[in-house]
Amino acid sequence: MRRTAVVAALATASLAFPWNTFDGPGFPACRDVSAVYHPTTVDEIVSIVKNVSATGAPIRASGVGHMWYDTMCADDSRTVIIQTNGTAGIGNFTFDKAKNEGSVVVEAGVTFFELADYLHAHNASIGFSLVNWNITLGGAISMCAHRSSLLEHSTVSGAVLGLDIVVANGTIVSLTKEEHGTTDEWYAAVCNLGLLGVTARAKLRVIGEFKIQANQKILDEDDVINGDINALIAPYPTANFWWWPGQKKFHHRFYQLVNSTQEGFQSTFSVSAFEGNTGKALLEGGSTSTFVAATAEWTFFTIWGAPNFHDKNTDLPILFWPVSGWSQDNLIGGLYPGTKPEWEYGLRGKTMELAFPMTQANKMFKRVRELLDAAAAAGSPIVSTYRSGINIKFAKTFDAFMAQSSSLGDSATAEAYKSGAIMLDWPTYLPDSGIRYNEPFYANLSATLLKEFPDARPHWTKNTREIYKSAVPNMDPKILARFKAVRQSFDPNNTFKSVLGQTLGISD
Ligand SMILES: Cc1cc2nc3c(=O)[nH]c(=O)nc-3n(C[C@H](O)[C@H](O)[C@H](O)COP(=O)(O)OP(=O)(O)OC[C@H]3O[C@@H](n4cnc5c(N)ncnc54)[C@H](O)[C@@H]3O)c2cc1C
Ligand SMILES: *[C@@H]1O[C@H](CO)[C@@H](O)[C@H](O)[C@H]1NC(C)=O
Ligand SMILES: *[C@@H]1O[C@H](CO)[C@@H](O)[C@H](O)[C@H]1NC(C)=O
Ligand SMILES: *[C@@H]1O[C@H](CO)[C@@H](O)[C@H](O)[C@H]1NC(C)=O
Ligand SMILES: *[C@@H]1O[C@H](CO)[C@@H](O)[C@H](O)[C@H]1NC(C)=O
Ligand SMILES: *[C@@H]1O[C@H](CO)[C@@H](O)[C@H](O)[C@H]1NC(C)=O
Ligand SMILES: *[C@@H]1O[C@H](CO)[C@@H](O)[C@H](O)[C@H]1NC(C)=O
Ligand SMILES: *[C@@H]1O[C@H](CO)[C@@H](O)[C@H](O)[C@H]1NC(C)=O
Ligand SMILES: *[C@@H]1O[C@H](CO)[C@@H](O)[C@H](O)[C@H]1NC(C)=O
Ligand SMILES: *[C@@H]1O[C@H](CO)[C@@H](O)[C@H](O)[C@H]1NC(C)=O
Numbered sequence: 001m002r003r004t005a006v007v008a009a010l011a012t013a014s015l016a017f018p019w020n021t022f023d024g025p026g027f028p029a030c031r032d033v034s035a036v037y038h039p040t041t042v043d044e045i046v047s048i049v050k051n052v053s054a055t056g057a058p059i060r061a062s063g064v065g066h067m068w069y070d071t072m073c074a075d076d077s078r079t080v081i082i083q084t085n086g087t088a089g090i091g092n093f094t095f096d097k098a099k100n101e102g103s104v105v106v107e108a109g110v111t112f113f114e115l116a117d118y119l120h121a122h123n124a125s126i127g128f129s130l131v132n133w134n135i136t137l138g139g140a141i142s143m144c145a146h147r148s149s150l151l152e153h154s155t156v157s158g159a160v161l162g163l164d165i166v167v168a169n170g171t172i173v174s175l176t177k178e179e180h181g182t183t184d185e186w187y188a189a190v191c192n193l194g195l196l197g198v199t200a201r202a203k204l205r206v207i208g209e210f211k212i213q214a215n216q217k218i219l220d221e222d223d224v225i226n227g228d229i230n231a232l233i234a235p236y237p238t239a240n241f242w243w244w245p246g247q248k249k250f251h252h253r254f255y256q257l258v259n260s261t262q263e264g265f266q267s268t269f270s271v272s273a274f275e276g277n278t279g280k281a282l283l284e285g286g287s288t289s290t291f292v293a294a295t296a297e298w299t300f301f302t303i304w305g306a307p308n309f310h311d312k313n314t315d316l317p318i319l320f321w322p323v324s325g326w327s328q329d330n331l332i333g334g335l336y337p338g339t340k341p342e343w344e345y346g347l348r349g350k351t352m353e354l355a356f357p358m359t360q361a362n363k364m365f366k367r368v369r370e371l372l373d374a375a376a377a378a379g380s381p382i383v384s385t386y387r388s389g390i391n392i393k394f395a396k397t398f399d400a401f402m403a404q405s406s407s408l409g410d411s412a413t414a415e416a417y418k419s420g421a422i423m424l425d426w427p428t429y430l431p432d433s434g435i436r437y438n439e440p441f442y443a444n445l446s447a448t449l450l451k452e453f454p455d456a457r458p459h460w461t462k463n464t465r466e467i468y469k470s471a472v473p474n475m476d477p478k479i480l481a482r483f484k485a486v487r488q489s490f491d492p493n494n495t496f497k498s499v500l501g502q503t504l505g506i507s508d
Contacts, residue, residue, distance in 0.1 A: 016077035021065045023348050029065055030073035036081040041089075042107060042164070042172075042200045045082060049198060050170030052080045053495045059168075060496065061198040063109060063136030067143075067461035068351050071468065072194075074497040074507075082198060084109035084138050090118045092203075100208045103161055108138030108200050116328035124206040125327040128152040128238055129159035133334040138199045143460045144191035144403050147331075148240040148393035150233050150358070150420045155398040155405065157190040162203035165189060165196050168495040172200065184401075187408060188486035191400040193460055195501045196490040212237070212330050213258040214266070215322040218305065221248040225365035229422070230358060233394050238331065241392035242304065245372050246297045246383030250392075251304060255331065264325030265312040266333030268388060269341040276345030283347065283385060287431035290381055297383035304388055310336050342387070349386065350436065352446055352467065353425040353459035355395070355404035357416035360453060364424065367452065371445060380438050385429035393423040401483040404457045411476045413455040424449075425462065450474060460500060468503040480506055 016032035018025075034057065039045045052059050057078040064085055073079045088109040095102030102124060106115060112126075113133045119125050131145045139145075140156040141163075147154035162176040173196075180186040189196060224232070224241065232252060233239045239254035271279070286293030309318040312329055315337055324330065335341065343349075356364045372382050384390050395405040397420055405421035407414045426445075428436050436442065443466070450456050450470045458471045484506045494508045501507030 019062065019065075019073070019081050021067055023343055027348070028070045029062065029067055030060065030079060030081070031070055031075055032077035033073065033079040033081050034077060036083055038083050038086050040086045042087060042166070045084070045087060045108070045166050045198055045200055046170050046172065048080075048082055049166050049168060053168040053170070053493065056493075058495055058497055059198075060498065061108065061138065061142070061194055063139035064111070064134060066132070066135045066139065069464050071461075071465060071500045072498060074499055074502060076497075084136060084198070085111070087200070088114060090115060093122055093124070093206075095122065095124060095206070095208075102206050103203050104206050105201055105203050106137050108136060108198065110137050111135060112137070112140075112328070112332060113334050116332075119206055120209060120326060120328070123209045125209045126159060126204060127207045127327070128154045128331075129156050129204070130328065130332060131156060133332050137202055137204075141190070141202055142192050142194045142199045144400065145461070146393070146395050146404070146423075147238060148395070148423075149236070149238045150230070150394050150396050151235065152237045153396055153398060154238060155395055155403060157400060157403070158398050159204045160190050160202050161205050163189050163199060164201035165192070165198065165490070166200045167197040167490050168493055173197070173490065176203075184482050184486050187399065187401045188483050191402040193402055193501060193506075194498060195487050195496050195507050197496055210327050211258050211260050211324055212255050212327055213260065213322045213324040214253065214255050214264070214307070214309070214330055216254075216305075216307070217252045219250045219252050221245075221250060221369075224250045224252075225362060225369060229361045240394065242389035243392055244297060244301045244384055244389050246294050246381065247301050249301065251389065258324050260324035262324040263312040263329065264307075264309040264318055264323040265329045265336075266309050266325075266331065267336050267339070268308060268333075270336040270339035271342045271345060272339055273345070276340070276342060276347065279342065279387065280345060280347050283429040284431050286385060287429070287433065287435070287437045293383050293385060293437050294381070296385065300384070300387045301389065309333070348430040349427050350430050350442075351425065351427040351462045352442065353423055353462040354446065354449055354456045355421040355423045355459070356453055357413075357455050358394070358419035358422055359416055360455065361422040364422065364449070364453065367449070368424070368445070371441075371448060375438065375441055380441065382438055382441055385437055386427040391425040391427065393425055395421040395423065397421075401479050402460065404459060409476045409479045411478075413474070413476060416455050423459070425459070446470065465499060465503065468500055472504060475504065480504060
């Protein structure tokens with residue numbers, strides 16, 4: 001069977017096809033690949049890597065495609081995808097009651113909700129090092145995904161105690177924080193962009209399960225962009241803003257530890273068929289009409305004021321703030337029964353995410369407001385075209401070569417990130433025409449911010465090829481060189497190359 005799989009891979013090498021993101025056909029993560037494998041064990045990943053790399057074909061691991069642009073692979077039609085979501089073992093759980101912490105080992109394809117279920121049954125939690133529900137730990141760790149906190153490590157890799165990486169020659173390279181935590185190998189491996197090999201296993205720090213209370217307030221735009229942003233975010237184990245530029249308002253979401261019997265369950269993405277169809281009609285209309293776009297933003301803003309939570313046991317909507325629940329349920333949750341995420345109703349999106357040092361947070365907001373005002377003055381007012389607005393997240397300093405909030409190196413940028421990071425994560429509705437409401441604004445926005453804020457750094461799965469190109473001057477060449485040296489030792493033949501790595505000059 002396995003041999004047939006490899007033969008099939010070779011035989012179809014000339015029949016290239018795209019490998020899509022979660023948005024499906026028309027949204028390639030890789031433009032051309034030749035084969036896709038679905039291993040169920042780490043041993044099988046080793047065997048596939050060994051066999052495929054011997055043919056000289058490039059390889060990329062993929063979880064569930066929860067990324068936005070065609071930057072996963074290199075443009076090489078021989079590329080082979082190893083889809084990891086079937087390699088999903090969880091085990092070797094340890095817990096020290098006195099210290100209230102322990103560890104667990106996950107395989108590449110374990111998703112956050114699979115891990116949360118397992119840990120909850122063991123009275124434990126991944127804490128604040130989590131992103132979203134249907135994303136693999138291998139994908140989140142490799143690409144340095146993060147939640148939003150200045151108080152706690154909310155970069156997923158912040159929980160990593162050890163990693164097993166399958167490198168091109170079919171060896172498993174094991175690194176531990178204890179032994180390698182201050183080496184270049186570690187700083188490259190914990191946010192490896194998939195360029196060292198397949199992130200096959202991770203040992204993660206866990207803490208005792210806890211309950212957390214979500215609260216939300218509405219703030220005037222001026223009180224944020226000219227306000228003490230640190231004071232609004234830093235006290236909480238997780239907190240963020242959603243910006244509604246047409247309303248000149250922010251939602252301020254913040255969480256605190258609590259004892260409570262309530263069992264709230266959050267959903268950002270659950271949409272009923274009625275909501276999906278209505279939302280789509282409104283946003284399609286808004287793609288060519290300022291009036292409809294503004295009405296859509298006002299509607300989403302109003303709906304977003306109510307808790308996006310149900311009771312976990314009864315599935316009844318929870319109507320009032322604050323809302324308490326178990327850690328992962330209340331911080332992330334998942335889908336309510338009978339609902340689907342919006343992309344399954346044909347609502348597509350684009351996004352853009354840049355990080356800035358916390359010390360530049362007010363300056364960044366004021367500059368974006370100027371760009372918004374300039375667009376309005378030119379007759380094209382900008383509003384949010386996404387059901388949860390523009391997401392503003394934060395990250396405590398996390399040291400890894402490719403972490404958005406890293407302070408590694410001796411550059412002024414590294415120094416600035418000792419204050420933590422603010423992230424501008426700007427999702428937009430992509431209409432069927434493919435041309436967004438006020439389309440020209442967006443390329444100008446990212447280009448302007450990258451140029452005027454030389455410390456700005458992109459998220460590694462939420463930006464276009466053009467943005468990565470524009471971001472190269474913002475990266476510290478010495479840090480890129482140190483990453484590249486590790487990459488060359490792990491992957492001398494460039495088997496795991498990607499467009500992203502090539503753009504940054506760290507893969508060939
Ligand atoms: C609805 C939604 C919400 C999101 N929310 C957040 C958020 O709050 N914060 C945030 O930071 N990000 C967020 N993301 C982005 C997401 O965390 C990353 O794109 C993540 O990498 C996706 O993981 P995946 O398992 O789907 O991997 P894929 O999308 O399949 O792959 C993403 C990249 O990781 C590489 N990769 C995947 N698995 C491995 C592996 N085992 N070893 C080596 N390389 C690998 C792939 O080659 C590719 O380059 C969100 C995405 C979506 C769709
Ligand atoms: C790799 O090749 C070896 C030797 O031909 C074969 O036994 C094995 O099944 C192959 N592995 C996979 C995953 O195809
Ligand atoms: C997770 O995402 C994958 C890929 O988009 C999809 O096939 C699967 O149904 C999703 N799972 C859940 C529980 O939503
Ligand atoms: C993996 O994800 C794909 C969608 O990308 C889905 O079709 C498949 O069922 C998933 N496999 C497992 C084992 O979850
Ligand atoms: C747990 O450890 C054992 C022995 O080292 C190993 O065989 C097993 O695969 C590990 N579990 C996971 C999920 O890695
Ligand atoms: C989890 O905690 C509950 C309540 O304290 C206890 O009854 C249960 O045995 C614990 N479960 C595990 C796996 O430790
Ligand atoms: C690199 O390629 C050379 C030549 O094709 C091959 O002999 C060698 O085994 C490869 N090394 C790895 C790590 O894949
Ligand atoms: C919850 O209750 C326990 C036991 O009474 C107490 O130790 C803990 O501090 C309380 N936690 C919070 C957040 O109030
Ligand atoms: C953005 O748009 C403005 C006004 O149209 C223009 O003057 C400026 O050069 C543009 N900036 C970039 C970086 O493209
Ligand atoms: C495989 O590559 C790793 C990483 O470079 C190296 O440590 C190991 O010695 C290599 N193994 C073989 C058998 O070449």
